[in-house]
Amino acid sequence: MDLGNKKPGKRPMYVYYIIAVAVIFLLNFLVLPSIQEGSMITTDYSTFLSNVERGNVSEATVDGDYIYYLAKQEGREVPCKTVAMDDPNLVERLRQAGVQMSEIAPERQSIVLTLLLSYLVPIGIFILLGRWISKKMMRSMGDAPGGMMSFGKSNAKVYVKSTSGIKFHDVAGEDEAKELLTEIVDYLHNPHKYAEIGASMPKGALLVGPPGTGKTLLAKAVAGEAEVPFFSISGSEFVEMFVGMGAAKVRDLFKQANEKAPCIVFIDEIDTIGKKRDGAGFSGGNDEREQTLNQLLTEMDGFDGSKGVVILAATNRPDSLDPALLRPGRFDRRIPVELPDLQGREEILKVHAKKIKIADSVRFDEIAKAAAGASGAELANIVNEAALRAVRDGRKFATQADFEESIEVVIAGYQKKNRVLSNKEKLIVSYHEIGHALVAAKQTDSAPVHKITIIPRTSGALGYTMQVDEKEHFLMSKEELENKIATFTGGRAAEELIFHTITTGASNDIEQATKIARAMISRYGMSDEFDMVAMENVTNQYLGGDASLACSFETQTILDKKVVDLVSTQHRKALKILQDNIGKLHELAKYLYEHETITGEEFMKILEASGEESL
Ligand code: ADP
Ligand code: MG
Ligand code: ZN
Numbered sequence: 291m292d293l294g295n296k297k298p299g300k301r302p303m304y305v306y307y308i309i310a311v312a313v314i315f316l317l318n319f320l321v322l323p324s325i326q327e328g329s330m331i332t333t334d335y336s337t338f339l340s341n342v343e344r345g346n347v348s349e350a351t352v353d354g355d356y357i358y359y360l361a362k363q364e365g366r367e368v369p370c371k372t373v374a375m376d377d378p379n380l381v382e383r384l385r386q387a388g389v390q391m392s393e394i395a396p397e398r399q400s401i402v403l404t405l406l407l408s409y410l411v412p413i414g415i416f417i418l419l420g421r422w423i424s425k426k427m428m429r430s431m432g433d434a435p436g437g438m439m440s441f442g443k444s445n446a447k448v449y450v451k452s453t454s455g456i457k458f459h460d461v462a463g464e465d466e467a468k469e470l471l472t473e474i475v476d477y478l479h480n481p482h483k484y485a486e487i488g489a490s491m492p493k494g495a496l497l498v499g500p501p502g503t504g505k506t507l508l509a510k511a512v513a514g515e516a517e518v519p520f521f522s523i524s525g526s527e528f529v530e531m532f533v534g535m536g537a538a539k540v541r542d543l544f545k546q547a548n549e550k551a552p553c554i555v556f557i558d559e560i561d562t563i564g565k566k567r568d569g570a571g572f573s574g575g576n577d578e579r580e581q582t583l584n585q586l587l588t589e590m591d592g593f594d595g596s597k598g599v600v601i602l603a604a605t606n607r608p609d610s611l612d613p614a615l616l617r618p619g620r621f622d623r624r625i626p627v628e629l630p631d632l633q634g635r636e637e638i639l640k641v642h643a644k645k646i647k648i649a650d651s652v653r654f655d656e657i658a659k660a661a662a663g664a665s666g667a668e669l670a671n672i673v674n675e676a677a678l679r680a681v682r683d684g685r686k687f688a689t690q691a692d693f694e695e696s697i698e699v700v701i702a703g704y705q706k707k708n709r710v711l712s713n714k715e716k717l718i719v720s721y722h723e724i725g726h727a728l729v730a731a732k733q734t735d736s737a738p739v740h741k742i743t744i745i746p747r748t749s750g751a752l753g754y755t756m757q758v759d760e761k762e763h764f765l766m767s768k769e770e771l772e773n774k775i776a777t778f779t780g781g782r783a784a785e786e787l788i789f790h791t792i793t794t795g796a797s798n799d800i801e802q803a804t805k806i807a808r809a810m811i812s813r814y815g816m817s818d819e820f821d822m823v824a825m826e827n828v829t830n831q832y833l834g835g836d837a838s839l840a841c842s843f844e845t846q847t848i849l850d851k852k853v854v855d856l857v858s859t860q861h862r863k864a865l866k867i868l869q870d871n872i873g874k875l876h877e878l879a880k881y882l883y884e885h886e887t888i889t890g891e892e893f894m895k896i897l898e899a900s901g902e903e904s905l
Contacts, residue, residue, distance in 0.1 A: 307417055314409050331361075331370045338372040342387045349390045352380075359389075456510045462641040462666075463634025464504060467497070470625045471512050474600055478516040478552050481598045492623040493590055494601040496560070496616070498608040499627030500832040502667030505604035508627065509556045512602065519553040521546065525562030528582050536563070536582030544589040544599075552598030560603040564611045583612060590620050606832040629665055632658055632761075638666050642673040647687040657693045660740060660758050664700070672696045698747070698754065715752070718785060719744045720883040721875070722795055723753040725784025728875055729864045730757060730777040731897060735770045739894075743887040752795055758890075768816045771806055776860040776867075778803040783864040784875060807856045808849075812837070817852055825849050 333341075341347050341361045348367065350359035357374045360367045374380075384391050458468050477484055477491045484491060497505040513520030523543060528536040547555050563582045593599060603621060605611065615621055630638055635658035643654070661672060675696030680688040723742050730736045740758035747754065757777075763770075782796040810816040812825035825845065826837035839846060868875055878896055882888055 333372045456514045462637035463630040475515045494621040495623040496621040497604040502665035503627045504666045509602045519550045522556045525559040537585035540585040555601045557603040561605045561607040638669045642670045646677040649689045719753040720879040721784045722781040724879045725780040726755040729780030732867045733773045740890045775803045776864045779861040780864045807853045
């Protein structure tokens, strides 16, 4: 629904066109001819002739059926007309009387034509041109509702209670965020309660968190709970092709919101317009963004907080926001929407599982455990994948196995059915994966192995060892991190040990191991040299956490060397572990090679079976 069109007092452009054309026609056909003919006397032909003979006519013009002439009357020259007769002597008579004459009266005859050519044709051309341009513009602006006249209006969508219908109970977990938002809902329900004490609600709340954690969902739920109009616009919608349009949209959005108060204005992905202003604005695009941001700041200051307009915004890049947006009186309330914990994951799974048919035996706690680190969106995806898999296999409901498989699909990509590994490759991958699992199992403080598979995935992984923590970890010790690095190097170590050569299959392991090692030294203060000094600062914490170096070139060189030392120490440790358990390595790799997928229990059973190799 587009409210921008319902403004009273604004007539569409074509009304003006019609009025202009009508005025010109009236002038043309009524007024001008009457000026010409108003004082004209119609006489009969004989009067005309007698006037000519008396020498009263100075000028005469023959125009088709009529003769126009000027007759002297009481000293004035009066325009007259008469019906022309078929008179062959007329010309002769007029000449004798010394009357100036012409065949036609150019002025009289062409006055309509002239007007037509000089006014109507250009106007017609203008109208057609205008139409064409506006049509082109509308097309280039996409399907802007309302066409030309909604130019510069915000196209904030209004969600009315009935269309959204999302409530807090649709958002699982995220209890903290919900609690903070409940206050806003309460305020929107009865603003008077707050006004009585003199408390004013924060004007804006900023939902921050990684992608897919339910920020947009929460904002909709607030609107659903509060039962007030909900203006939702995405930051990118403010970015327009014309400079100044974004600012105009902001102005219009707040005008609409003020009219509809109490209401909620939700600006999704606010970082698109709210990025830090950096002075170096060379391109026009930056100027436009800055103007839009300035307008937003002005509007937020301008409106009266007691009116009941609450502004929510969401972002996954809070660090990149302009500080002016975050100061008190603007988005001063920050609501963290973090990745769900174990219990949160279970609840999210249950919320989404309500929409599909599942077997009674499905254990959500198990699935939640296996999906550590998954966001709400990924969990929703896992549930949907499980249902799709059930359909594919022709079952009526989803089972535990469907969920287990769909976790791997979401995390590692689909099983690649047609990628056939040669037997040699399969053997290498088997040893590689068992290498990971064995190193993990032989260290204390390592997460137990949950599943090992050598079925290739569309993501490019040829095999996959899944470890699942029994309980959640919030703190990681130095030893645990070292063990993790050792586990990552375990795959390559097994290849070296058995095949005396190395393959490209460890690239992901290398990446992960390096990441951990680097973070340990540069950010967690886990080296002797650097003590508790940060070498790197994390920027954009919710989007993978890029790190920017914060040390001198010399220190960087030492840092790089320390990272290599740390990884190679763990690599040697992994090699040692595998060497000490080489019998089990062969036995397990052979078993995996034959079965392609083994569970954690199978793995442990073989590992713990009395074997002379385990020392
Ligand atoms: P964000 O805006 O944080 O990137 P969304 O709100 O768009 O994420 O979430 C995407 C989808 O993920 C939602 O539509 C919903 O299906 C699911 N989802 C995310 N978080 C939750 C949650 N806490 N409870 C239930 N569903 C969730
Ligand atoms: Mg979102
Ligand atoms: Zn590996």
